[in-house]
Amino acid sequence: MLFKEERLKTEFFKMDPIVRLMAIHFEVLCKEYFKITPVCTRIFDDIKGATGVHPAGRAIDFRNETGGKRMFTDEQVKFLVSEMNKRFPGHDNLATCIHHSFNGGPYHFHIQKTLGDKYDKDLSCFDYHK
Numbered sequence: 001m002l003f004k005e006e007r008l009k010t011e012f013f014k015m016d017p018i019v020r021l022m023a024i025h026f027e028v029l030c031k032e033y034f035k036i037t038p039v040c041t042r043i044f045d046d047i048k049g050a051t052g053v054h055p056a057g058r059a060i061d062f063r064n065e066t067g068g069k070r071m072f073t074d075e076q077v078k079f080l081v082s083e084m085n086k087r088f089p090g091h092d093n094l095a096t097c098i099h100h101s102f103n104g105g106p107y108h109f110h111i112q113k114t115l116g117d118k119y120d121k122d123l124s125c126f127d128y129h130k
């Protein structure tokens with residue numbers, strides 16, 4: 001994956017490891033299905049009015065819109081959001097992956113681990129052959 005700013009690379013290795021795993025899975029989907037390299041735009045940065053999940057190191061954003069142009073088609077967005085939520089159900093009522101625009105900003109994918117999310121300690125929930 002690419003990082004909008006160099007410092008995001010450092011942040012990537014400081015964030016919640018499950019979210020890092022989610023981000024890597026997102027990258028695999030983008031590359032394997034669409035030959036698109038995702039661009040990380042935000043990890044720890046806070047935005048006024050947001051939930052605080054970013055400063056807590058439990059969320060990562062990937063670009064869809066830049067300069068008024070979209071990187072992914074609506075069908076691709078639908079596929080990615082659906083695959084991510086299937087792979088990482090989180091076991092609470094909050095989605096792991098959403099595609100949105102916050103406070104009129106550019107459209108992006110927001111991937112998060114919410115406080116109610118539970119994953120197996122042995123990570124067998126990520127077994128691709130299940």
Ligand SMILES: [Zn+2]
Pocket residue numbers: 042054059060061109110111
């Ligand atoms: Zn976000």
